[in-house]
Amino acid sequence: MDGEILRDPTRRFVLQSGAAVGGGLLLSFTMSSESQAAGDTKVNAYVRIASDGKVTIASKVPEVGQGIKTALPMLIAEELDVDWSAVTVEQAIADTKVYGRQVAGGSMATTLEYDGLRRVGATVRALLIAAAAARWNVPADSLKTEAGFVVDAAGKRRASYGELAQAAAALTPPDPKSLTLKDPKAFRIIGKSHKSQNLDAIVTGQPTYGIDVRLPGMLFAAFAKAPVYGAKVASVDLAPAKAVKGVRDAFIIEGGTNLQGLLPGVAVVADSWWAARKGREALQIQWAEHPTARQSTAGFAAKAAELAAAPPHRNLHNDGDVEAALKGAAKTVSAAYSYPFIAHAALEPQNCTAHVKDGKVEIWAPTQNPESGRALVARSLNIDPSAITIHLIRGGGGFGRRLMNDYMVEAAAIAAKVNAPVQLIWTREDDMQHDFYRPGGWHNLTAGLDAKGGLTAWKNHFITFGEGETFNTAAAMNATQFPCRAVANYRHDVSVMPLGFPTGFLRAPGNNAFGFVIQSFTDELALAAGKDPVAFRRELLGEPRLLGEPGKGDSFHTGRMRGVLDLAAEMSGWGRKVPKGTGLGVACHYSHLGYVAVVMQVTVKDGAVKVDKVWAAADVGRQIVNPSGADQQMQGSILDAIGSTLYQSITFENGAAVNSNFGDFPLLRMADAPPVEVRYKLSDNNPTGLGEPAYPPAPAALCNAIFAATGKRIRSLPIGDQLA
């Protein structure tokens, strides 16, 4: 477990001797945002250099399988100029005061840290050079570095970073603005593939994850919550649980009504988790009535149909005059698309270990978003946030689920009643039935084409969840998504219905569904226009230009999209003849600052879809930091999307999720995972993240390929047995 980290939150931009860490240099930085170029984010990081030259670099962002624990330290190591083999990476502790943003979300880590963390490395390097300059009594600019050594220009004198570390620690750091970062052509670490952290521990089964945390005297807990979100405990007989061998205690947690916070339930604490779970199953709980019990998937669908037939509640964007354009169109096309709620289903069920002692709380959590967990725990336990220590533990998958911290506040609330550290582990069923789901949605689209097959009008009446002007989490749609601004007449309308279930961010939130809708409907328009799907998209993109305001989240560069579209078409041999029953489908979508185009080849036989092959092209700027990790994220996102598009749907009945485990919420299996060929289109833009943007085009590429193979248009997900 590498949760240990040294920190010094009180001092800004100071260095201190690393005696406490076994000699060498501990450099701790809190570079304030003012000291950097405008628009840069606050950067904090730690570098430690031992006297033998070994370098320890802290990775600030939680690791949940996105590979950030490799990519961020690579940025520091590059500018520090050390061999990657000399670097050990430690997971930083949760401390926003020291590290700034520590969120594994939004594919933002590369975007936000690319410059700042390189500056951290460059600062340390400058100090080591200054120490050597003082020692040799020569000007600093006569010295250079070579993989862990400072050398003089003549190559006569050499000192290792380890030798210089103590002296460097006594110097005043330079102004970060004065530092020149490496020419990318000189990169030795960035741009080369480096392996996942914790690889040895993972392949040999050493403790790595939240559920592997072991503390002296630790007990295990299971926690029963109402199947209907937020329902209270009406009555419970705790005795049968307490009678189970190994059970230490069972008690009610009152909880509140905030669906993102601590919910009511019954905790069982035992010597082993199996005993806690057995105790929990022995509980006889009567849950109080709750209004959400009246909600169901069937009810949502009926309400969505009713809203679709009525005038929209609100218009969120309007360019030109859609109705007039539709009247004047040579052809109009209308279609209704929908998609279900889905669960995150990370393979490691939610869990957290907490120890409450002497007014302090220590937490070991696989969380993607520790600071919001800290706030939640502080509120629930009525303690000061500074009394809470959170160790970031590698998560067995995240996908956005661990941005929420319900498991953390539950573990803390249970531990507060127990005189020992407690590890709470949810069952798989708990995990699936108490998720923050990707919300379902309904889109009613109409578009107009002119006589030449050009798009003249586009309107979408989006039906989603919310109340009044507020949307449920991840249930809002950006009203200016492409093809907005590429078509003269464009409307985005919305109607909402209330929802009693919590929703949340799932890999490429919103876009994971909107990509399916927009890019499938675009395919329908290509067909209506009598044009090839790639050619139609090229025309729609038009001349390379920025749509929207530069720097705004929704601004969209048509040329960058064209670049990846062309590349994916080329990679796949778009336009080639394929056998009967086989089809090629294309889709391209922009999200999380990344442009991705995907082509899939599928074969449909006896109602069963087989994805033969996938080609994907991405433009995420001028530099791929870690190609091995980048490929993993591209391939993983696309296969994730294929699995959810084929099979996944959460169904609600009587206010509760019906699905409970991988039997009724299937994940993709190896035999159904196609090869995915990935290429990057480098463009002169800042590097951005890859955890999410490859997902959104994939569902539409799959469904468009199915259409090409069979003539059957999929407008509602999952595909399930629609082809049977």
Added chain:
Amino acid sequence: MAFNLTVNGESRIADVDGDTPLLWVLRDTLGLVGAKYGCGAALCGACTVHLDGIPVRACVTPISGVGEQKVTTIEGVGKTAVGAKVQAAWKAVDTPQCGYCQAGQIMSATALLATTPKPTDEEIDAAMNGNLCRCATYIRIKKAIKVAAGLEKA
């Protein structure tokens, strides 16, 4: 009651109820946390261990059913020649994303290669069908198996 077990070549005693799944005996009683809990219902393969070399789902294997069979877990599989090769290939290919499923994947892959040293794609798919990877690292898992089998280079 007390159960005498052989785990990774060592004699161990576990004093638990007979219906306790092997997974929780390993994790909570014997301190071997390599086998993972994913579903508890033989649906994901994260808990895969070997009994006399045969892959089983430890989450649905009651301790009372283990008897004399030798238990091998991810912590001990590297002591076998095939297991060591598989682990090395997994690293060479940089297979994991989150890594949570990988112990189970390695155990299934090792059992496959122990009986089928040069598997076909179909044999790999069949042997690995019960091991889910939520991060969908299947492309690299398959590659790592082929590398371990000497069919491909890392």
